[in-house]
Amino acid sequence: MSVSAPTTAFDVATLDRMLADAAFPEWERERRRQAFDLLNGLSLPDRRDENWMRTDLRAFKPSAWKLGGVAAGSHEIPSGLLEAAIQSAGGGAEAFDESLRETRCSRLAGRIVSIDGVVQTEELDEALRQQGVVFGSPERVLAEHGDLVRDLWFGVIESGCDWFAAAHAAFAQAGCVLIVPAGVKIADPLHLLSAISPGGVDFGHVLVVLGDDAEATVLTETAGGGPAGTAGGFHCGGTEIVVGKRAFLRMVNLQNWNTGVWHVARQKARVDADGNLQWTLGALGSRLSQVAQDVALAGRRAHAQVNGVMFTEGRQQLVYNTLQHHEAPDCRSDLLYKGGLQDRSRLVWRGMIKVDQVAQKTDGYQRNDVLMLSEQARADSIPGLEIEADDVRCTHGATSGRVDAEQIFYAQARGLTADEAARLVVAGFFQQVFDRITIPSVREALAGAIGQRIRRIG
Amino acid sequence: MTSQHPEKLIIQDLHVAVEEREILKGVNLEIGRGEVHALMGPNGSGKSTLGYAIMGHPSYEVTSGSIEIVEADGNRRDILAMEPDERARAGLFLAFQRPMAIPGVRVADFLRHAVSNVRNPERKEGQELVPMKEFRGELKAKMAELQMDTDFARRYVNDGFSGGEMKRAEILQLAMLAPRFAVLDETDSGLDADAVRLASESIARIGGADMGILIITHHEQLLEHNIPLKTHVMLGGRIVESGGPELAAELHKRGYERIRASYPEAAAAEEAMAAEAAATA
Numbered sequence: 001m002s003v004s005a006p007t008t009a010f011d012v013a014t015l016d017r018m019l020a021d022a023a024f025p026e027w028e029r030e031r032r033r034q035a036f037d038l039l040n041g042l043s044l045p046d047r048r049d050e051n052w053m054r055t056d057l058r059a060f061k062p063s064a065w066k067l068g069g070v071a072a073g074s075h076e077i078p079s080g081l082l083e084a085a086i087q088s089a090g091g092g093a094e095a096f097d098e099s100l101r102e103t104r105c106s107r108l109a110g111r112i113v114s115i116d117g118v119v120q121t122e123e124l125d126e127a128l129r130q131q132g133v134v135f136g137s138p139e140r141v142l143a144e145h146g147d148l149v150r151d152l153w154f155g156v157i158e159s160g161c162d163w164f165a166a167a168h169a170a171f172a173q174a175g176c177v178l179i180v181p182a183g184v185k186i187a188d189p190l191h192l193l194s195a196i197s198p199g200g201v202d203f204g205h206v207l208v209v210l211g212d213d214a215e216a217t218v219l220t221e222t223a224g225g226g227p228a229g230t231a232g233g234f235h236c237g238g239t240e241i242v243v244g245k246r247a248f249l250r251m252v253n254l255q256n257w258n259t260g261v262w263h264v265a266r267q268k269a270r271v272d273a274d275g276n277l278q279w280t281l282g283a284l285g286s287r288l289s290q291v292a293q294d295v296a297l298a299g300r301r302a303h304a305q306v307n308g309v310m311f312t313e314g315r316q317q318l319v320y321n322t323l324q325h326h327e328a329p330d331c332r333s334d335l336l337y338k339g340g341l342q343d344r345s346r347l348v349w350r351g352m353i354k355v356d357q358v359a360q361k362t363d364g365y366q367r368n369d370v371l372m373l374s375e376q377a378r379a380d381s382i383p384g385l386e387i388e389a390d391d392v393r394c395t396h397g398a399t400s401g402r403v404d405a406e407q408i409f410y411a412q413a414r415g416l417t418a419d420e421a422a423r424l425v426v427a428g429f430f431q432q433v434f435d436r437i438t439i440p441s442v443r444e445a446l447a448g449a450i451g452q453r454i455r456r457i458g
Numbered sequence: 459m460t461s462q463h464p465e466k467l468i469i470q471d472l473h474v475a476v477e478e479r480e481i482l483k484g485v486n487l488e489i490g491r492g493e494v495h496a497l498m499g500p501n502g503s504g505k506s507t508l509g510y511a512i513m514g515h516p517s518y519e520v521t522s523g524s525i526e527i528v529e530a531d532g533n534r535r536d537i538l539a540m541e542p543d544e545r546a547r548a549g550l551f552l553a554f555q556r557p558m559a560i561p562g563v564r565v566a567d568f569l570r571h572a573v574s575n576v577r578n579p580e581r582k583e584g585q586e587l588v589p590m591k592e593f594r595g596e597l598k599a600k601m602a603e604l605q606m607d608t609d610f611a612r613r614y615v616n617d618g619f620s621g622g623e624m625k626r627a628e629i630l631q632l633a634m635l636a637p638r639f640a641v642l643d644e645t646d647s648g649l650d651a652d653a654v655r656l657a658s659e660s661i662a663r664i665g666g667a668d669m670g671i672l673i674i675t676h677h678e679q680l681l682e683h684n685i686p687l688k689t690h691v692m693l694g695g696r697i698v699e700s701g702g703p704e705l706a707a708e709l710h711k712r713g714y715e716r717i718r719a720s721y722p723e724a725a726a727a728e729e730a731m732a733a734e735a736a737a738t739a
Binding site (some may be wrong): 409416425427428 | 511514515516541542543545546547551552554557558559561562563566568569571572575576583614615631635
């Protein structure tokens, strides 16, 4: 693939160049032009918008960014935390319980690596390819298997709800598309690493489609960009997930950008009858994050477990808007977000369980726990319920705690240093959500990364 | 190698303040390794404060006096200069009256860290822990001795424990860490009669001839299998009287009236401390 010269901003010339470079089907070209028209009619969201009222975009300038990618190879690709954990799997922490020993995967069924929106690597097990599994960059999959994805590509998330959504819809680049045919079960994880160079831009789009009775594990992660105080970088992403009847998807998205990166993402999953989604968001990086994570329980007895693990420090500001939308009867959704905050960072979670009139016997739960490691950090938990059915069970909870000096002393009295004790207390805080992440290497990667970030608690 | 000097924990003229209120007003105490001492006294007399001061709780400020360990080679180690974790690694232990819960951290994992540090005082964070296999075997054996279910090791440290479970967990930690000097702060409270008997036997077995133990208690039963070499009575922030096991029996039966009458100055200090505590509460 040829690489375009960087151009400024989100203008029609950039769009034309993008469309000229890629072998998109005509419907995709048309979709992008429509999204671009939408974008032209929108300005940046402001604080009058409820979803954005806690997000400080004053320093964000769309004109500061260049789309179109760097020259391939001019930057070293930062390594992915999850990928490294998978490759080093086999060691890991020993459990006291011999019975709890888990089977560990130490290989990937497929992997895609991109930097600044330019795909560097695309791999998939040949055996899976022969079973009809499609896994590749959107540019390639849309060119080669366009008809397979036409109804689903930008068919799950909205394109016009705000400036970022429209910009992403028009200029999406790299990311991945996974299609698992009905009945195909993939044991090893598929992995996407979206990296940027310092000051770089990523508009990656992820589409995961599991056919009926299919099974897969997908790990996506981000890395790179510049630290706080530099140009950092800009990610404007989208994720669409479709879980077929009786299918089972384990999805992990780790946001691990450097601390100068702006991260805006719109993510939505649709789970069909008896389908099962276990979706974990991990967030450690970025300067500012604004993430919409929606789950639609679209078929009877669908189940979604949503896990969030966030750790913020410095002046990081992470905002999550979650929606558990029960559109069908007898569905279960269970959300647990846990956040640890250090320094002057800020974490916002605003969660909604929405139950349609038809969705009787809904079992919905949402919970947000935060642990404050400094006096200056700030967390907001805003749960919400919107229920139109009359026979449902929907509950929510939120807690906010501090690391207790008495806990630290107790552990010190047993020979642990104050730092060890603090890390242990914080690890304990996250344990409940780690217990729900059934992929040991993911759990260890997150726990290890959080442990490294914890400084002496003052 | 035979030791020339018996190892001792020596506390001299210890004054301790909490938020600028003096609680201990000159405590002297000497405990040899292998000795059991009982510390009794009315509530608020400063018994727990002594335990915290020995372990180095940051809220308990030692304003004067010393705490030292006399080593087998005769050298004296200044305990007050150490962080709490260094004290634990030097062989000190405090069984808490109210142990802290650490949700999400399993008893087994907590103890494996503790054991690794205490047995290898030079260990730095991130270095190897004691091997799991060896640790697991040892922990299971100790739990069996204490008639504890193995499930206990999988539970989160003191999280949702009953009063009795907490105290048993403290004894388990005592057994695993095998300190040289231990302060047991009301390790019998919250236990029923059978559990106190078991605790008393266990402590005697764990302690043996190697541990110097200071037992803080209001009752006699814990002392049943741990006959104190000396019983000390604390009143108004001082040890006012020391005696043999018969003193513990007397206090248990008759209370502290005779003590208060015999030591009017300490009794006055007790009253003043109670008034001060009530005023700041």
